[in-house]
Amino acid sequence: MGIRRKRKRATQKESGRWAKLGSLLMLAVFGLSLALPFPPSPKIPTPPEPIPELWATPRPGDKLNRGMALSSVLAGRGLDAAQIREITSLLRPYKDPRTLRPGAVMRFSSAPGEEIPNRIGIELNPDSILHFARVAPGWTVRLELVPFVMDTVRISGLIESSLWSARLGGDLDRLGDKEFEELVYALADVFAWKIDFTRDLRRGDAFRIALERKVRPNGSIRSRHFLAIELRNRERVIRAIPITGPDGRFTYYDEDGRSLHGSFLRYPVPYRITSHFTNRRYHPILKRYRKHEGIDYGAPTGTPVEATASGVVTRAGFAGGYGRLVELRHAREIRTRYAHLSAIAAYIRPGVHVNQGEIIGKVGASGLATGPHLHYEFILDGKHRDPLTVQLPEQPSLDRSRMEAFRRDRDKALRLLEGVPIPYDLHVAFAEPSDRDRRPVR
């Protein structure tokens, strides 16, 4: 099913009106964001360069198809060999004519009453257009950088069953469907170590987002990044604040400066390793060599076992040679297993969310075990890995020296979310019979 059909709009009437505004939308939107009661973006929008009236008699643009040479397109428009040579040599400093990407838009226009174009525009990429103009006796070239404006968009959502079917509010009408889809993926990525968006969301969960965009005059998005995110998942509220790294990439922290990009505790019990991860080991009970796809920690019966990262319980109970087993699913399809337990914590059952460091059970000798120990497994992409050597991307929390600046940025960012209403009470908006038939409100 398409995204569009799943999206719900806060006010149906408004969306129609917005759609009609067409190209004026961006202008209106920019004015609106300045009028909103929060500090405007400190960045000043780049003033658009004046564009000369190139397209006196515009004709439909050509798209450069795969395998099509620029020279043959130009020849098709009636340009002679000398002119084609001149244009390609003017193009060369900007772009190798042979590497013009398929799909690049080319526009032609000509003087009144003439067939052969005297103006040619080639879209090098979405942000730059090369303009060729015939001025006797030859051609000139000028590079136009497509201007953009910066705006701030704020969106809220109330989860019904999944992120895709959330009731949405806020500046929703400023987003295209594709942009909304990209936003959902980006959102899931930010919280990947905290929440599995395909499984952990519940009806009644909600989110609020503020993002900053660079928007081209045609409404397409040059770039976008989150300014602040608030997610309410059951009883917890998680907020995400971005920090720009030296490489220009964003990493996200919670409001206390802890990285949202989680890392694993190196051990689930603070005891010595009695058996390492190996592909070949003599098993004292089975009396044969077999892999040991985990690490054994020799610990007394009853020692509390901690979850090495936050995750969701996928198994909890007796499981053959494992004895009493707890299995957790974490971000990026990582699983951890805790075996031979003497007891499993009472509330640990499939579907329950646990935090890093939470006690999930107690060390024991259940299943195939010669004595009390914890057998700990780490499974990445379906393969058992040595938890001591597996390479995981890790992101430390902010240190003291950076906390003060972070708090300032955080407070500023979270203020953007204030006053963005979560659409708790939008049932009224969907009371029209046609809407109800299509998608009943439960």
Ligand SMILES: [Zn+2]
């Ligand atoms: Zn073991």
